[in-house]
Amino acid sequence: MAGKRESVEARGLRDDEAHLYTDMINERRHTPIEYYRAFYDNLGEGDWNNSRAVLVDGQIASHVRNYDRVVRWGSGTMHCGGMGDVGTHDDHRRKGYGLLLLNDAIEQYEGWGCGLSMILSGVFEFYRAGGWERFPTYSYSVDVRPDWVKASDDYRVRRFNRFQDLDRVAEIYDAYNRNSPLTLVRDNEYWRQHFSWTRRCVEHAFYVAEIDGDVVAYMRGDGVNVAETGYLDGHYDAAVTLLEAEMRLARSRSAREMTIQLPPQEPMVDMLKDLRTSTRLGETTLLRIVNLKRLLDGLVPDFETRLKECDHPTSPSGSLGFDSGGYQATATVDGGSVTVVDGLAAGAEVIVLKQRQMFGLMAGSGEPVSLAVSKQARDLVDVLFPQRNPTWWPIDTV
Numbered sequence: 001m002a003g004k005r006e007s008v009e010a011r012g013l014r015d016d017e018a019h020l021y022t023d024m025i026n027e028r029r030h031t032p033i034e035y036y037r038a039f040y041d042n043l044g045e046g047d048w049n050n051s052r053a054v055l056v057d058g059q060i061a062s063h064v065r066n067y068d069r070v071v072r073w074g075s076g077t078m079h080c081g082g083m084g085d086v087g088t089h090d091d092h093r094r095k096g097y098g099l100l101l102l103n104d105a106i107e108q109y110e111g112w113g114c115g116l117s118m119i120l121s122g123v124f125e126f127y128r129a130g131g132w133e134r135f136p137t138y139s140y141s142v143d144v145r146p147d148w149v150k151a152s153d154d155y156r157v158r159r160f161n162r163f164q165d166l167d168r169v170a171e172i173y174d175a176y177n178r179n180s181p182l183t184l185v186r187d188n189e190y191w192r193q194h195f196s197w198t199r200r201c202v203e204h205a206f207y208v209a210e211i212d213g214d215v216v217a218y219m220r221g222d223g224v225n226v227a228e229t230g231y232l233d234g235h236y237d238a239a240v241t242l243l244e245a246e247m248r249l250a251r252s253r254s255a256r257e258m259t260i261q262l263p264p265q266e267p268m269v270d271m272l273k274d275l276r277t278s279t280r281l282g283e284t285t286l287l288r289i290v291n292l293k294r295l296l297d298g299l300v301p302d303f304e305t306r307l308k309e310c311d312h313p314t315s316p317s318g319s320l321g322f323d324s325g326g327y328q329a330t331a332t333v334d335g336g337s338v339t340v341v342d343g344l345a346a347g348a349e350v351i352v353l354k355q356r357q358m359f360g361l362m363a364g365s366g367e368p369v370s371l372a373v374s375k376q377a378r379d380l381v382d383v384l385f386p387q388r389n390p391t392w393w394p395i396d397t398v
Helices: 015-028 033-040 097-112 124-128 162-176 188-194 236-252 267-275 292-309 355-363 375-384
Strands: 008-012 051-056 059-073 076-088 116-120 133-143 156-159 207-211 214-221 226-231 257-260 278-289 318-324 327-334 337-342 349-352
Touching: 008 097, 015 051, 015 059, 051 097, 059 097, 059 292, 076 097, 076 292, 097 116, 124 278, 133 267, 133 355, 156 236, 162 188, 162 207, 162 214, 162 226, 207 236, 214 236, 226 236, 226 257, 236 257, 236 267, 278 355, 292 318, 292 327, 292 337, 292 375, 318 355, 318 375, 327 375, 349 375
Parallel strands: 076 116, 318 349
Antiparallel strands: 008 051, 051 059, 059 076, 116 278, 133 257, 133 278, 156 207, 207 214, 214 226, 318 327, 327 337
C-alpha cells in the first residue's frame, strides 16, 4: 500500500503562522529565541511574508528570512537584498528545498527594486549554487597591550547611554561612513532593534568619547573584540583613546589578543601595524547581482559627482557596456550626465567581469582588474570607479 503523499508548498508565512517560526527556532536551540524576538516581535501586517518557507504537511521544512536593506555607495544609495535564519530540517535535506528558496529570494528582491544581494555566511558552496560570489573583507588581530596605545587626555571616555547618546551616535555613524560603499543606511528602527538584543555588542563594552560635553566618537564590541568604530572629522585621537579603553577592558578579562573590525583605509590600521598586528582575510561576505541596470542606476548620483569633481584635462565621455554574472547593462556619459540602459548598447566598449571583479571595481576595493579597453574607456573607468573604502560592519548581519 502506497504511503501517504506529503503536502509540499513554498511561500511566505502568513501573519497567523508565527508559531511555526517560533517552533523551528526552539527546536534548533543554538540561538536564544530572545535574539529573534528583537527583530520579529510586533511585525506589521503582511511582514511575515518575508519569512519564506517550504512547508511539508504544514510544518517548516526549510526556511529563509529575507530583508530589504539600503546601502551606501559613495553619494548614492541602493536597495540590497539580505537573508538570515537559513536552514533546512535534517529530515528534509538534499531535496532541493534550500535552492528553491534562494531562487524565490531573488524574485522577492527583484520586486523590492534591489540591485544586489549581500549575505554573510561561511557556507559558500550552498550560496554559490544560487549565484553568490565571495567578496573579501578584512579584520585585524592585535595583542592586548593598552600601554602601547597613546590615549589623549583631551577626551573623556565613558560608557554609552542609549537614552542620552543614541541620536548622537547615529549622527556619527552617518558622518563616518558617508563615503564607504556597502555600509548600511541605518534608520531609527534599526537602532531600536539592535539594542534590544545583539550577539556582537554588549552595552558595558560600548564606549563614547566626548570633549567639552560633546560626544565625537564611539566604539562598540563584546568586551574582548571591537565590532565597530566611528568618529567625526578631526577627532581621530578620540578613536585611539577609545581603543585604549577597549583594550583595558579586554585585559581585565584576561584576553591576550583581540580582533578589531576597521575599514581597510582607516588610519588606525597603520597604527595597529606597529602593535604586532596580523591581518585576517574574511570571505564570508557574499554578493550577487540581482539587476545590473538597477545596480548602476544606484551609482548614477555618484558617477555625476565624480565627473563634476574630476581634474581630467578633457571631460570624459563614452559608453561602457558591462557583462557580469549573466547580466548586461550600459552606462553612457555625455556632458557630465550619465544614463543607464539594459543590455549592451551599440558602440559601447564592453567590459566582461566575474561578479567578484565587478563588485571590486564598483566598490573601489583596490584589487587589480585587467581591462582590455581603449585609453578613453580606461580614463572613464578611472573617473567613475575611484579607489574607496568599502566596509561591511559584521554587526549588521541582520
